[in-house]
Amino acid sequence: MSDKKSNVISLHGHKVAVTTSREAETLRQSQKEFCEQAVRSILHALDCKDHYTYGHSMRVAYYSLTLGKELGLDHEALYNLELAALFHDIGKIAVPDAVLNKPARLTEEEFLVMKSHPSKSAEILKGFAPFEDIALWAKHHHERYDGRGYPDGMKGDDIPLYSRIILIADTFDAMTSTRPYRKGLPYEVAFAELIEFSGSQFDPNLVEHFITAMRREEGKNEQTFKLTIVDGEFNKDAA
Ligand SMILES: [Fe+2]
Known part of the structure; x- marks a missing residue:
């Protein structure tokens, strides 16, 4: 089954090995959430400036x-x-x-x-x-x-x-x-x-x-x- 296979994904520019596609999906999701937190912080700085x-x-x-x-x-x-x-x-x-x-x-x-x-x-x-x-x-x-x-x-x-x-x-x-x-x-x-x-x-x-x-x-x-x-x-x- 595909979710038994090992996967390698890129996380913040580093290759990370994960064992299941579900774990890979969880990592991808958390990477996305990190990015969105960064986006909101940077936009908050813009709001403070102008x-x-x-x-x-x-x-x-x-x-x-x-x-x-x-x-x-x-x-x-x-x-x-x-x-x-x-x-x-x-x-x-x-x-x-x-x-x-x-x-x-x-x-x-x-x-x-x-x-x-x-x-x-x-x-x-x-x-x-x-x-x-x-x-x-x-x-x-x-x-x-x-x-x-x-x-x-x-x-x-x-x-x-x-x-x-x-x-x-x-x-x-x-x-x-x-x-x-x-x-x-x-x-x-x-x-x-x-x-x-x-x-x-x-x-x-x-x-x-x-x-x-x-x-x-x-x-x-x-x-x-x-x-x-x-x-x-x-x-x-x-x-
Ligand atoms: Fe412009």
Whole structure:
């Protein structure tokens, strides 16, 4: 029987021999729980640094998952997408508050500091072996479809799928969330913006799927959403 066979699994980068598949499953589960505890601790640090970016990250995860489900991604893919979305802006921890929360236009120098955040996200995440791929997807969430984004100027489908998804979710939240200095745009206006920049900034195929999925979500008339990895209910409306 298969559960009598010995198994070797990878736990925190080390090969560990286990005797049954049930034990292997238990170990995998506890590894996952450890990872999720680490995720919540790191996100708590982000919340302490900048409450807005924390809420933004939750909403970007929700919008990314909405698009991921529309694309028919499987359970594991959605889980990884959620992780990448939750962490995409973690590098903002390294951006000084005066730049991060500046209510006016950034100077050229400040913009350069701000632009370092995707690479910082990758730096923070890649040291933890289970987050190696997450680091890569976070690093590329400001690449543009036409190759004029940063940090690497990647183009089209060379940009990882999850990074292209997160860019749409990220921009949509930036447009629709209300900040102390301006009111968020209505969804339909934000959809029109996404369409306008389809093919230049955004993957046009993903924009189409996103708008379809978001209109369906809107039809549910729900004020809150839940995530898989982070507990609690979050308001769709950012204040
Ligand atoms: Fe970002």
